[in-house]
Amino acid sequence: SAVISQKPSRDICQRGTSLTIQCQVDSQVTMMFWYRQQPGQSLTLIATANQGSEATYESGFVIDKFPISRPNLTFSTLTVSNMSPEDSSIYLCSVVTRQVRNTEAFFGQGTRLTVV
């Protein structure tokens, strides 16, 4: 299994500012994922962060708005830039571990962001 520490757990931010969310994993993983979970909605993949290369963004998400860093195999950050109230959501990082008999996706506790 993988243990993911994500911080901050919550924040209230002013419109127009930026927030960087950190994700630390207790083991080395190739791929880390960032999701957004809006109230009453499913998890939406923002981007896939690979160590040593640029993140791959899903349709509707761009690097200027959600820059991602992946400096090593256990850590990643997601920045929500120039925030607006529409960015209020829960942001989750996730990793996938592949074992011989099983593959699991693990999630951090999430960062609950409120933009005012």
Next chain:
Amino acid sequence: QKEVEQDPGPLSVPEGAIVSLNCTYSNSAFQYFMWYRQYSRKGPELLMYTYSSGNKEDGRFTAQVDKSSKYISLFIRDSQPSDSATYLCAMSLDLNKFYFGSGTKLNVKP
């Protein structure tokens, strides 16, 4: 059309009831099917994982996949108040990208 459809509920049942949670999907290429449980203010945690069609049982939980109907189910037997949470289905073609349902909120009343 969404890739994955899930009834948002809420679903309220008495303790001890059998709970049935369901998702439908549109992409017949999905091979991996998962159920996650998410407690309030927590991240999702994996409950069940199934590859391709068939049933899988783990304690009080049974996951079923019917690929011909593009329909998956999670059954909870002898439901407990501690089962009260939001249940998310998820599926994937290759475990590189996951598609999630919107989640069903379950409340088990003592």
